[in-house]
Amino acid sequence: MKSLRVFRREVLALKKIFAINCGSTSTKVAYFEDDKMISKVSLDVTAEQLRKMPKVLDQKEYRTNQVKEFLKENKLDPAQFDIIVCRAGTIPHVPYDGAYEVNDLMIATVTYAPEAQHASTLSCLIGKELVKGLDIPVIIYDPTCVDSADEIAKITGIPEIINMPLAHLLNTKAAGTEYAKSIGKDYKDLNLIIVQLGGGITLGFHDHGRISDWVYDDEGPMSPQRAGAIPTRYMANFCYDWFKSGKTLQELRMYLCGQSGLVAYFGTQDVREVEKMINQGNKKAELILKAMAYGVAKSIGQLSVVRGGKVDQIILTGGMAYSERITNWIKEKVSFIAPVTIIPGEREMEALAAGALRVLNKEEEIHPYNVYPKGYSSIEEIINNPNYLA
Numbered sequence: 001m002k003s004l005r006v007f008r009r010e011v012l013a014l015k016k017i018f019a020i021n022c023g024s025t026s027t028k029v030a031y032f033e034d035d036k037m038i039s040k041v042s043l044d045v046t047a048e049q050l051r052k053m054p055k056v057l058d059q060k061e062y063r064t065n066q067v068k069e070f071l072k073e074n075k076l077d078p079a080q081f082d083i084i085v086c087r088a089g090t091i092p093h094v095p096y097d098g099a100y101e102v103n104d105l106m107i108a109t110v111t112y113a114p115e116a117q118h119a120s121t122l123s124c125l126i127g128k129e130l131v132k133g134l135d136i137p138v139i140i141y142d143p144t145c146v147d148s149a150d151e152i153a154k155i156t157g158i159p160e161i162i163n164m165p166l167a168h169l170l171n172t173k174a175a176g177t178e179y180a181k182s183i184g185k186d187y188k189d190l191n192l193i194i195v196q197l198g199g200g201i202t203l204g205f206h207d208h209g210r211i212s213d214w215v216y217d218d219e220g221p222m223s224p225q226r227a228g229a230i231p232t233r234y235m236a237n238f239c240y241d242w243f244k245s246g247k248t249l250q251e252l253r254m255y256l257c258g259q260s261g262l263v264a265y266f267g268t269q270d271v272r273e274v275e276k277m278i279n280q281g282n283k284k285a286e287l288i289l290k291a292m293a294y295g296v297a298k299s300i301g302q303l304s305v306v307r308g309g310k311v312d313q314i315i316l317t318g319g320m321a322y323s324e325r326i327t328n329w330i331k332e333k334v335s336f337i338a339p340v341t342i343i344p345g346e347r348e349m350e351a352l353a354a355g356a357l358r359v360l361n362k363e364e365e366i367h368p369y370n371v372y373p374k375g376y377s378s379i380e381e382i383i384n385n386p387n388y389l390a
């Protein structure tokens with residue numbers, strides 16, 4: 001039996017939480033003691049660097065070194081952590097939001113059979129590597145692929161294709177929670193359209209705490225790195241030419257989610273650079289950036305019908321929400337639907353740590369992770385037959 005002293009030390013000690021968030025344009029890491037952020041860094045990964053490491057797994061070493069450098073500079077030893085919590089996506093859909101264990105199946109899936117090429121994958125790989133040989137839990141929290149959507153929203157005009165929900169759940173839920181709190185309500189009391197204006201743009205209709213419909217980065221506006229929706233007649237011809245020129249399906253997926261959007265027009269994913277061009281009188285830069293904002297407004301309009309116009313608030317969040325030019329362009333078009341609140345930047349690191357703390361305090365359980373990618377039924381099969389995105 002534990003002595004009272006040991007029991008007290010375990011219960012009263014501050015929980016040491018390390019959070020890892022690989023985004024498409026940055027690597028963010030932070031160290032928390034309970035809910036207090038002790039240190040954080042956000043390191044840019046530029047379009048230029050990404051061109052040299054086009055496959056997401058190519059970036060693993062680079063980003064792992066960024067994380068290790070942070071640990072060294074802050075004199076942090078992974079052996080002291082109570083838990084590592086990671087941002088996640090690119091795994092098959094899971095039924096609930098919240099925490100999932102990072103286990104062998106998840107590691108095999110993101111390594112050999114990912115659902116997409118997205119840097120968030122790397123977060124759990126790096127997390128697991130840091131605690132190799134140690135008995136420290138690694139979890140993901142509020143991944144992009146929670147299936148909480150209305151069935152009707154998933155139906156497409158091609159019966160074989162079921163459109164599954166994807167969205168920046170982690171940050172948009174955190175922004176919704178922050179907004180609700182600011183008006184003395186609970187996130188689960190409201191209908192919110194929340195827009196993530198990041199390297200990729202996604203929108204969600206948050207119906208009393210559940211994303212019931214969404215617009216993913218390939219279904220609506222272009223974004224700094226991504227093409228957005230392209231009419232199928234153009235896309236069919238584009239793909240035909242692409243494959244005829246000898247390029248692969250994986251290269252196409254990486255182009256659509258990494259090298260298109262603003263990057264394709266201007267060679268940069270940094271909106272501040274594009275704004276500089278506009279300030280210097282570049283009319284093309286103004287037109288393209290405005291087209292992106294216009295696309296966001298149209299997608300907000302699309303989601304406004306989900307509950308027959310019952311929208312309590314529209315929230316704009318993510319890095320680009322710092323740009324007044326962009327948020328004003330969007331507001332002009334959508335304010336007739338509902339009032340607009342701007343919550344710029346991200347609170348993903350805080351949201352990851354808060355989730356991990358609830359897990360450590362036993363207020364929330366860790367869901368087991370047991371969903372196999374389509375077409376696979378064992379870890380060996382996944383490892384031995386990587387998919388085309390690996």
Ligand SMILES: Nc1ncnc2c1ncn2[C@@H]1O[C@H](COP(=O)(O)OP(=O)(O)O)[C@@H](O)[C@H]1O
Nearest residue numbers: 023025026198199224270271318319320322323
């Ligand atoms: N102050 C700012 N003004 C305009 N755009 C910004 C600003 N800060 C960041 N951004 C843009 O926001 C985007 C990144 O958003 P972020 O939410 O950090 O993305 P991600 O998590 O996808 O890496 C980039 O295009 C970046 O240039």
Ligand SMILES: CCCC(=O)OP(=O)(O)O
Nearest residue numbers: 023024144167168198200
């Ligand atoms: C839901 C998609 C995840 C995504 O696009 O994240 P980034 O904005 O970090 O690229």
